[in-house]
Amino acid sequence: DAMVIQNPRYQVTQFGKPVTLSCSQTLNHNVMYWYQQKSSQAPKLLFHYYDKDFNNEADTPDNFQSRRPNTSFCFLDIRSPGLGDAAMYLCATEGLSSYNEQFFGPGTRLTVL
């Protein structure tokens, strides 16, 4: 089945220790999104790619970076995680002909010790 895969599902890191989260998709969608979701809140968009064109939300902290080496893969790098970065991180994709429907991965739960 075509899908969006996120690895790992659970990630534990230490305060200030860089961490990378990964997302892959078999849908061949042009657009990929990264969201941060804190407990009992709606997902908050961090950035998105339209193909290789990177778009950063204005309030996304500089601590968060992203890479998209090819259509299938996208990475979220947190350079120096703080306690406030503990959250669920969601990856989503969108095809140009899907009426703006986004397909979400299962998420990575990040814990910062």
Add this chain to the structure above:
Amino acid sequence: GDSVTQMEGPVTLSEEAFLTINCTYTATGYPSLFWYVQYPGEGLQLLLKATKADDKGSNKGFEATYRKETTSFHLEKGSVQVSDSAVYFCALSGSARQLTFGSGTQLTVLP
């Protein structure tokens, strides 16, 4: 800018009760409207969608109708089950092609 206002939770119902979760929106143009469901510890799953006025989205017994005159997209189900317990998000996608979410409604269904 675009916004979605969603009924505050939590909502607790008995099995087989009728469910309504209200959702209203503000957007320019003709947005697409969505309901996503999130089970504990999981990502978001699309429940249903509607892309133009008067469209009715339906899935798994859930329904919602795109009402442009009232800018609403209320979610309904005639008879809820324990397995429907989850968080439900109303969302829209407007001219910017990005999702704007409501705040989410936690639904708990008791046996």
